[in-house]
Amino acid sequence: MAEEASVGCARPTGGPVGEEPLKSNDSPKPIKEERTMIMVGQKAPDFIAPGYKQGKFVNVKLSDYLGKWVLLCFYPGDFTFV
Amino acid sequence: MSIDSMFVHKMWDHDELAKMVQGGIPYPMLSDAGGKVGKIFGVFDEDAGVEARGRFIIDPDGVIQGFEVLTPPVGRNINETLRQVQAFQLVRQTKGAEATPSGWRPGKKTLKPGIDLVGKVWQEWKTSMAFD
Numbered sequence: 001m002a003e004e005a006s007v008g009c010a011r012p013t014g015g016p017v018g019e020e021p022l023k024s025n026d027s028p029k030p031i032k033e034e035r036t037m038i039m040v041g042q043k044a045p046d047f048i049a050p051g052y053k054q055g056k057f058v059n060v061k062l063s064d065y066l067g068k069w070v071l072l073c074f075y076p077g078d079f080t081f082v
Numbered sequence: 083m084s085i086d087s088m089f090v091h092k093m094w095d096h097d098e099l100a101k102m103v104q105g106g107i108p109y110p111m112l113s114d115a116g117g118k119v120g121k122i123f124g125v126f127d128e129d130a131g132v133e134a135r136g137r138f139i140i141d142p143d144g145v146i147q148g149f150e151v152l153t154p155p156v157g158r159n160i161n162e163t164l165r166q167v168q169a170f171q172l173v174r175q176t177k178g179a180e181a182t183p184s185g186w187r188p189g190k191k192t193l194k195p196g197i198d199l200v201g202k203v204w205q206e207w208k209t210s211m212a213f214d
Contacts, residue, residue: 013113013118014113014118038149040147041147044123044145044146045122045123047122049114049119052088052092052111053108053110055106060110060112069141070138073136073137074120074125075135076130077085078084080154082158
């Protein structure tokens with residue numbers, strides 16, 4: 001579920017799964033950033049994110065939790081309330 | 083999930099949260115440096131560089147059943163979140179044969195959607211049931 005991650009000196013990052021970043025085409029017009037609206041009743045976008053859980057650094061992939069109910073909570077920053 | 087690194091999560095858990103919850107936070111505290119995940123969920127505030135208080139209920143099929151997003155100064159109501167999860171679980175168990183009207187919580191009456199219910203909700207559900 002949450003794989004333990006090895007830790008180097010760099011700060012690890014995650015990101016969306018399965019989406020290639022938009023490549024700039026030859027077209028001169030600026031690429032419009034597509035922002036997909038989150039809709040209820042639709043699949044949650046998959047992602048991988050590094051994290052911390054009870055003494056271990058882990059990598060978490062949302063789709064590893066298929067079969068379970070998931071509460072995904074965002075918050076402005078550590079040391080604030082939730 | 084926040085834009086803080088997992089290192090900061092560790093310190094927060096160790097220095098503060100473990101004093102509120104014995105053993106520390108039992109679920110993964112995720113790091114979203116740069117707000118990449120927050121962006122696709124529509125909760126990343128580009129100007130402030132942080133994420134709003136977004137909460138998403140995702141069912142076992144990976145489908146978003148509900149979400150709530152608040153600006154930073156106001157905290158969430160955990161009981162309401164749990165109530166919604168219980169309601170979605172009931173709907174899922176009954177394969178949609180039962181629905182949970184306004185004010186429902188476990189033990190309260192559900193509705194059975196169908197042609198016989200049309201125009202008859204007033205007999206089955208009273209406004210007082212919207213309140214605890």
